[in-house]
Every structure is written in structure tokens, then in C-alpha cells.
Amino acid sequence: MKYDGKRAIWSEYQKEIADDNYFYVRSCVRQNFFPGSEVTFLRIMKQILGKDIYEHPCHTTCSGIGYHGDVVPVETTMTVVARQFALMTEAGYKNYLPSCITSFGLYTEILDTWHHFPEVEERVRRQLKKATGREFEIPSNLAHASDVIYKFRKEIAAKARYKLINKNTGAPLKVVDHIGCHYAKMFPSKGVGGAEYPYVLAGMIEEWGGEVVDYPERRHCCGFGFRQYLIQANRGFSVACSKEKFESMKPFKPDMIITNCPGCPMFLDRWQYVINEMEGKRYGQNGEGIPVFTYEEVAGLVLGFDPWDLGLQMHQTDCEPILDKIGIEYSPEDKYNTGKNRKKQEVNTLIHA
């Protein structure tokens, strides 16, 4: 593989990412499944990078899962999005920062639609005014939270306590980067590095000492598929997609997976557990699974945050193999402690050997 070919493509897809004064909107999936990641994001932005980042208490879901579940009509979703923009305008911000990839894709899609069909934008303005009395401005900048961490990856590296290397061998960890479909597949120019060789996570991995792994099914969807996961009768599709990725990446012996979408880490994590339960198969080395992380979790780890502050205890596939490889100090007894309740708890996870 000629790495320079990828570098050439990465340099073609430069994307404007605002550098401060962000209007932050949360992710439904992440608040439920990766709350530690959103906490860590704000902690890094405010305390490590000293940025101004604001969350409006009246903001809601963008309705993306309802939209892609096909129960919410496009007119409704566009108006809900318009309301979010109105809150941004009301709060005096211009840089819109969603935490969710489906949201990011949705906002990008809607702004593109309004750009090509100004009459649709007009209609949405009227609808929003009629329903809520609100008015909005189009954001000057729309970037995903992973774009921002990418933008400040060097600053994070400068303050890092750890690197993504194997402390025993000194070799860089082999990291699979999984990009959410709605990040760049719809509008490649809106993704750092484009749709085929996205660089938003690869850049973080390289900056923090790791080695990016390319494998045949790298671009394959993790299989969320919205209704394909939500309904039990369809769920086999979701597992099958993730399984195909695992089978494809296994020969390359990755140490960990990092993703930038809310759903993807949840699926890549849980489906390893399910496949192990159903078939006894595991995809890591030494009978382990392959730990899956959000980019905030990885940023937090290299910065030296406590793994249980990051929320890693909420993963079904154990993260300890990576923590040990990197040499991160952590307290196993504290894993399932929830602060007040200091009683030691046991939970069945995908145990490593």
C-alpha cells in the first residue's frame, strides 16, 4: 500500500472547522450509551483547550432517528432543525457543533437542500414562525465534534500523558478507524479527507502515536440501519454487517477500534458480545475482543483521565487489554462503583483471557 496516495487525497479535502464559540447540541444515543464521552468532550474543550462552548437548555433532538426511521416526515424534521438554529441565533452563536453523526449528516443535507431550493427554506421559515414564533440564521460554520477534536489533535498530543503505543514493544498500536456513514458518504467534501479515505480519525490516531489499519470492509456500514436495529425481527441485518467488518479486519490484528458516530461504537461493542454468545467467536488476539472507543474516550485516555471517568465501564467488550498495553494506570476495583455505592459489583463482560 502506498501511503503517499492517501496523503494526496487527504490534502484535497480541506474543511473549514470553526476554532471557538461553539453552539453544542447533544446526541440522543450518546447521552444514553456514552454519557462519559460527552462529558469528556466538554471537559477537553473547556478545561484543556479553553474554548467557549455553549449548550442551550431548551435544545432537543434533531429528530434524526425518527426521520431515518421514516415516521417523521421531512417537513417536520426540517422545521425541528430550524428551531435548533433559532436557539443558536437567540444565544448569539454562529458555529454549530453537533455531537451526533446522524445529526451532522442531517444538518448538512438540509442546508444543502435549502441552498438548492430556496423556496423550501422559505416555507420552513414560515412553518417555524407559525408554530413557535421563532426566526433563525443559517450557521456560519457546521462541524462535527470529531472535526473539532481532529482540529486540536496536536494541542491534545502536546498535553498527552500517554501515547497509542505498546509499552512493552514500543510499537504503535494498530488502530481501526471506523467512520459513521452519515459523516462523509452523502457530501464527501464536508468530511475531513473525503468519503473514501477519511482522515478525521486517522489524523488523531497518527498524532497520538498509533498506526492506522486499512482492511477491505473499512467503509462498510456497521449495520445500524435504524429500523434494521430498532425492530427485533430485523436485527440480524445489523449483526451481519458488523460481523462482516470483524471478519475482514481480523487478519490485520488490530488492537482497538475508534469511531466517531454515536451508534457505531455501541454496535461494534455489543455485537462482539452477541457473536461470542451465539458462535463462541472472538476477534481480538489471545481470546480477547477488540475494544471499541469513541474519539473522546481515546483523547481522554491519552490525556490521562481516569478510564472510569470516561465511562469505559459501560462497554460490554472489555477495554482493559488496551489500558494494559498502553500502560495506563487504573483501579479495577473501582470499575463498577458508582460513587455513592462503594460495594464491589460484578458484571459479565466479554472477558479477556
Next chain:
Amino acid sequence: MGKLYDNLLDDIRFEEGLNACMNCGVCTAICPAAEFYCYDPRRIVDIVQSQNDDEIVNLLKSEEIWYCGECMSCKTRCPRGNAPGLIIMALRGLSQELGYFVESEKGRQQLVIKRIIGEWILNTGYCLYLDGISTAMHPEQGPVWKWVQENKAELLERLGGNYKGDGPGILRKIPQEALEELRRIFEVTGGIGRYEKIESFSRKKAREMDLDLDPEGIDNEYIRHIYTTNNGTHNR
């Protein structure tokens, strides 16, 4: 031009999603649903662009239009700038508006999505809210999720959330005024109308199928049936 085709043209995603298809198959080649299901997005776009209403009705009633996972991998590659995924979304919308969705096993599942995601949006302001994601409906979430559910308040506090609290923060309580604005948006833009259609067509179907369906909630015969039934003919 058929009347149904005109209806499709009213959907902005259809306008954006279909220029003209030359049947190159690049979409089906990359489609995850085409790998695992008896599904071919190229074929669907070809049928739609024929503008034949009879064929389009068949699609609206079929299982086929419900296999897509809306990943949009097709949109990245199409040399004509089409997006089968967007066309599918337009077809699904029309299928629900006209009631054809209840004629297929996969289509009938829409009622579940409406009653969980759809109603959570209006009742909580989230698409998903912790309390409703049960291990019974989602055993694949594993033992860790059971632990999370049993310890959620303490866990969220420990991690720095604002579970059911006021002001900003993770899983905060979204203010009532905001929820009312959302509801009004849904009313003005046809969102409530869509929900009602999904309900009324499903009620009729449940009667036909002789399955109980309560006006609310997910713990009833029809919902359990559509949530779990897979007739085994969908896959390659």
C-alpha cells in the same frame, strides 16, 4: 405520468434523489442491504423511473422498500448523482401516507417505531430515553446494560450527567415549553398527521389479523407480533 409518480415528485428528497438511472449497478454493488436481503436498489430505481403507477403501488406494498438501512453508501458512488436511499425514503413516506405499508411484514413494523421513537420525541424531546430501553426488548445490550439500568441514577451522577435535572447536561429534563414547541411544529408540518395515519392503518390491519392492539403502549399482541415476526423469506 402517473398520479403516484406525481406524489413522489412532491417529496423534496425524491427530487434530489433521482435524475435518471442508467442501471450501472454501482449502488447495489455497495449496498449492505443488497448483500443480506433479497434487495436490489438499482431495480427499485429502475421501476420508479418507469413512472408506471401499477408497479409503484406494488413497491409501496412490498417488503422490498423496507430493507434499506439508509446508510447512503449508494449516494457516494452513483455516476448520475442519484441517491437510491433518498428515493427509498420518499417511497416509505408515501407508503405510510397511503396506508400500503401494512400490507408487508416489514412495513407493519412502522407502528413500533412510531410508538417508541416517535412518541419519545414528543414526550421527552429525545429520540431515545434511558428508561425506555429495556433489556427485555434489547437483550443484545448485554449484562452491562442491565447493570446500567439498575444503577442509572448513581452512574449518571458519577459520570457528570444531569439525569432528569433542570438546565443543560446529559439526559436533562427538557423544559415543557420546548416540548410544546416541538408538538406545535409536528402539528403544523404534518408530523402528527403522519403519526395518526400510522396508527389508524395499523388498527385496521390488527383487526383484520385478529390481534389485540391497545390505543397506546407496546405491551400488546399486535405490537409483539410485528416486533418479532420474521417469515424467513427476506434473505438471500
Next chain:
Amino acid sequence: MPDLMNKHVLVIGGGVAGLEAAGRLSKAGIQVTLVEMKEATGGHVVDWYKLFPDRKDSMEVKKYLDELVSADNIHILTGTTVSEFHKNHSHFNILTNKGKELLADAVVVATGFDLFNSSRKEEYGYGIYDNVITSADLEKMFRLGKITMADGSVPKKVGMVHCVGSRDEKVGNLYCSKLCCVTAVKQAIEIKEHISDSKVFCFYMDMRMGGAHYEELYREAQEEWGVTFIRGKVSEASESIDHKIIVKVEDTLAGRPLKMELDLLVLMAGMEMSAGGKSMAELGNFKRGENRFFESSDHHFGSNTGNIEGVFYAGTCTAPMNITETISHARSAVAEVTEYLKPKGN
């Protein structure tokens, strides 16, 4: 024609079209200066090995062209480009990059084409995955008589991807490059000739076999050589752990998606307006069409002329065309030029 002996025509571009035009102009008694930006003339034809449809060595064509331009009234300046270009009434003042000043009564633009840069079709991995090459790379292998994978081993399973850089909104080229289908068929046969136990797959959207003997070549590829044709555009190529190439494509006639592992993937790169042509367009204010080639005054009877009187076009700077058509187009340009140069009132 004695009227024309005092006339001087500048030919810009020393490929097939430029050499043919220069040669025919000189035979008409006209003084010709030909400028060519590379260090040698010949353009693309010297990069190919055996030409379709009759499989002659491209050097025969080069030899014919070299003889054609061997007359005394042709001056060939290689390593030379146009730096300034001005029209003054019925004359053209030109300054070359080497500081030479030229005065011409007419200009023939024959700046040719560039092959589509296949690394722009990112999902095929050209320039990234070791065993993805272009049709041009393969021709070089044919001339050396050695077709190998990146590690030197002999490929047994080869895929040819049609329409790379053509008919594709995603790379900004809506047009068909016309010659790639027949190139794929020819090269498929040549691979089979070299590696008799190889399997060759052509992944096509349509089989555009519009030239003389092209369709017969397609039939030969199937009947005599067992080349398999699969109707489907390749969606993506990726690399396995042993550097094989995995392609995803739909067999649209069977209605089934398929994944295939290949040893070597060959991309049929299309034709684009050349970089040299783009600079000339800017220097001389020559209008370009939507497909970015020069815009002709008329599709049917004005393909050699453009928006500037006295400037004539020859060859692939106007549209994709094969060598036969290029030579004919250059000859028709010369007919237009000699007509133009005749004293007015005759």
C-alpha cells in the same frame, strides 16, 4: 500552390494530429513551425504498444508521421511552449518560452488530450493499492513483454474496469471517452495471449464498440479467448492482507451483487482536455465547451474551427477520437487552412 509558399502556419502540439497537419500543410507548399512542449514528438501514440483494431505496432504510425514531417519547410521546436499569443488583424504574434518570436498567418491547435488521472477516482485505489494499474501502465508492460503484479508474480485473475473518469458526474466528466471499451477488449485479449491460463473479467456499463472492426474484436474476445464480460460498474476496490484486490460490483444481468478477489485490476482511464490545451485556451481566448474540450463552430460541418478566425483545431483537443479519426480530422483542418489562406477575391 504558389500563393501559399509565402504563408507561414504555426502548429501547436506535436502528437498525431499536429504531425499529420504539419506534414499535409508542408506538402501544400506552406511554411510550417511546429512547437511541442515535450522533448520529443509523437504524443501519446508512442506510449501504446499494439493498436486496435489490426494490432499493428504503434511505432509504425510514428514512423509514418516522422517521414511525413521530414520536408525542409517544416521546423520542429521541441521543449517549446507558447508564452504569449496575440492576434493582429490577420496575423498572429507568438512568443515561445525560449524567447523566440513567431509571426503566423494561421494557427492549427493540436494540443491533444491527457489521460484521466485515475487517482481522482479514489474508490479504485490507484496510487494506493499496489495491484491497481491503468490501461496506460498495462501497455508499457505489454511492450516489455512482462505482465506482473507489484511483487513480480504472474497474475492469474485480472479485472478490467470500464468508464474510469468517463460518464461520471462524481469526477466531473459526463461524456463518454469512446475508446476505452475497445481498449479493454484489446487488452483483455493480449493478457490472455501472454498468460494463457489467466481469467480476465471486463466490468462494463455498456459495450461501446462503434469503430470499424471493434464489434468483431469483442466477439473474438469472447469466442476465442474466453474473456468474461460482466455488466456492472465497479463500485469500489480494496486490498486484502495478501495485496490482492477485492472489487464490489453488481452483475446487473443476473441481478446479484458480487465480491471478487483479483490479482490485478486495470482501470480504463478516459480522455480529458490536456493541460497544454487549457493554457492555450486562456492565452488565446479560445472557447471551451461544457466537456472542457475546445468548442467547435458547428458539430457537423465546423469541427475544425472555433471562435477565433484563423485558428483551427485538429484532433483530440476537440473530443475523444481514435488515431484514424485524428488523422482524418487533421487533414480536414488542413483543407480548411488552405482555403482560408487563399488570397481573398479568388
